[in-house]
Amino acid sequence: MPKEITPRRRERIRSILRRRQKDLTLVMDNIWDPHNVSAVLRSCDAFGLLGVHLYYTTAQWPDLGKKSSASALKWVDRTRHEDGPAMIRGLREQGYQIVRTGFSETAREPSEYDLTRPTAIILSNEHRGTAPELVELVPDEIYIPMQGMIQSFNVSVAAALMLYEAYTQREAQGMYDVPSLTEAELAEYEERWATR
Template structure:
């Protein structure tokens, strides 16, 4: 048997993994365009994982913040697939060729409420740089721009908050328009289950080793005492 075989995974953990994979999708994705702050990157990763978005796209900027911050992402990145791109045009052109509608977060004359957008097909949500917002390249390639309605004096949100609100709405609309959110083909779902089983076994092994070291050190301390 392979290490990632279901037999090596605790039944309750296996059931959880199966439920998560059933709600995974690659037909809703997120593009992070030249983010500066690693905390924002990892908060968006955590949000995507929570909402079942399996693949993200990161357009590199000068700050290159796409490192891991486990305290923020809570290891969400290990369950996801992140593709890196050197330019916005390259990334969005690829997504368009794959049949994605491109919706950019932008407060401007072109913007409309998210409620007016369709989520029946493939959709990529583009979130721009924390200071400058989405680029002119992203605006030129976007099929639509949307803004999150505000009711107070503040007219903008932190990008990770905007991503959470946007994804919550997108998942709700997908379920209403498509009947379901998770939609991986069975071969992709099976491959992902096996990958997650393997990660779970490795995690369990690390915990067991750490507990063994802790117990051994405790015994030594008692012996010395």
Template structure:
């Protein structure tokens, strides 16, 4: 097995690149970290190209790693170079970004969460995990939403990215296609003139759009939705965290 101990090695430089947007575009690959996610990627038959792991991690997961899969042993120093966490988990997978990872709105069945310029990786990851738990089919990453290959987003999704469908997409096109197929698309608003979320009955085929943390949904999208929903706020809180609001709405809409 190949061993890489120097952080100056050209492969290490490339792997570091796979944690950036430019690297994703150049190599059509991204990096996932930690056995929880690496193992889930393998189980889900994701296009894993290479496993990078410290000697300890290779030994711990010897029985789980397919022998046909390229494995490279890396030093602790190299592992530290590939992560922004304080305690690297010592195991990574290089995963290919394939054309198959893009879904067209006309092919989308079931319930879909649509993210309009969501910034915070933790919020995005939590929403993907919650969409998985609420039985949603997939999540559309609209323009301006942090990339699904961003290492912090990857980590926060905790493996749910391999249970649901994820795709980038133009939300206007998604909205138009869903409405054309008689599937409702719900927006979210802080405005009390919007529809109380408790007055919406659960269905199986619909879209739910969550908007930017500070600015909310884009007005041009909001104007085209079937209904815009609000969650009545009783106390003095100014707003709900977007991931909490998404959780409350997803479990209401998809019962």
């Protein structure tokens, strides 16, 4: 028998859904460590992303049913992909600007991108970088400047830093104050979340 939802919990769900950003997303490109995936999902929930894309062609599908992701799994939609070109085409058809993490001379800092636009950020594999088929399709790179000897942040830390920049830009434009979900979508998600 479903648990009865209190008015207070229902109002919290409504409040959070009204701030969800359905046009900001991440693509996890063969991220092999389930702990990293879990940490990324927590950041996605914290910064109000509605959903993410999981692109897995070479790495094993992560076991996401454990510990740190357990709560975030309930609140962040996940779409699985195995066809990179189809995924990129689909995102572009929806009007997304797409950038990928990288360190080339043309890579730009998060603050140099307009992250108030519909945006998908590809997080590259921890060891191999971005999948070659995605590199061909997505020339624009994003990176976080570092001042130490280590070349890159852990992928989950990088995700949180980029999402914070997106949050800062969007909050300054009042985007979290105006629902990106339609009334019908809000009602649908509210009912779905009420049973979790």
